Every structure is written in structure tokens, then in C-alpha cells.
Amino acid sequence: MKNFYKIGSLSVMIALVITVILPVSCKKETTCYANITVVDATSGLAVSGATVKLDCSTCPTTSTLQTDQTTTDASGRASFTFKYEAVLDIHVNLQTRSATGVIKLEAGKTVEKTVSLP
Numbered sequence: 001m002k003n004f005y006k007i008g009s010l011s012v013m014i015a016l017v018i019t020v021i022l023p024v025s026c027k028k029e030t031t032c033y034a035n036i037t038v039v040d041a042t043s044g045l046a047v048s049g050a051t052v053k054l055d056c057s058t059c060p061t062t063s064t065l066q067t068d069q070t071t072t073d074a075s076g077r078a079s080f081t082f083k084y085e086a087v088l089d090i091h092v093n094l095q096t097r098s099a100t101g102v103i104k105l106e107a108g109k110t111v112e113k114t115v116s117l118p
Contacts, residue, residue, distance in 0.1 A: 029107060031083065032108075032109065033079070034113070038076045038094075038115050048074045048076060050117060054067065055068075087105070
């Protein structure tokens with residue numbers, strides 16, 4: 001009878017450990033990363049100092065709108081981090097030049113996109 005209680009107690013302990021540890025180890029990354037590289041359409045060279053904005057012009061106004069804006073660095077790159085997956089519009093502006101594109105954010109991944117500025 002004592003062995004039965006020991007085995008039962010051990011089983012309960014193992015079950016508790018599994019229910020505590022298993023959900024933590026299965027937690028998925030939900031953050032989405034986007035790297036936009038802006039290049040000159042004629043030369044193919046990186047464009048620094050361009051304003052890059054990601055937003056959703058077709059999303060309903062009642063939704064949780066994700067939007068962010070930054071400037072490209074010396075290598076023509078603008079990096080973004082978002083909380084949720086989404087399909088976002090890319091708007092690039094530099095003085096009188098502009099370009100657009102679309103990017104699909106994926107949970108736990110870094111998505112790369114190149115935009116040519118005319």
C-alpha cells in the first residue's frame with residue numbers, strides 16, 4: 001500500500017511539472033521584423049536619408065493600426081519591429097522622389113524588401 005502512495009505521489013509530481021514547463025517551452029515568437037532597403041532605380045546604389053513609412057491604408061479605421069516611420073541609414077536600410085502579423089504599405093520619400101511597395105509581416109521572422117527609388 002505504501003508503494004502505491006509513493007507511485008501515485010510521483011505521478012502527480014510529474015504531471016504538475018509537465019503542466020508548468022510545457023506551456024512555457026511551446027510559447028511562439030509573435031514579434032515581426034521588417035528590413036526595407038532603398039536603392040536608386042538607375043544606379044542600383046543604396047539611398048541614405050530617405051523617409052520610409054509602413055502603414056495600412058486599406059485597414060478598417062476600427063482595427064488596431066500598425067504604423068511606423070524612420071529614415072534609411074548609410075546602407076539604405078530602414079528597420080522596423082511590429083507586434084502583429086500584417087500586410088503593410090511601404091511609402092518611400094526623398095525630396096521630390098517617391099516609391100511604394102507592399103510587405104507581409106510574419107510572426108517570429110525578419111522579412112526583407114527592396115524598394116527602387118526613381
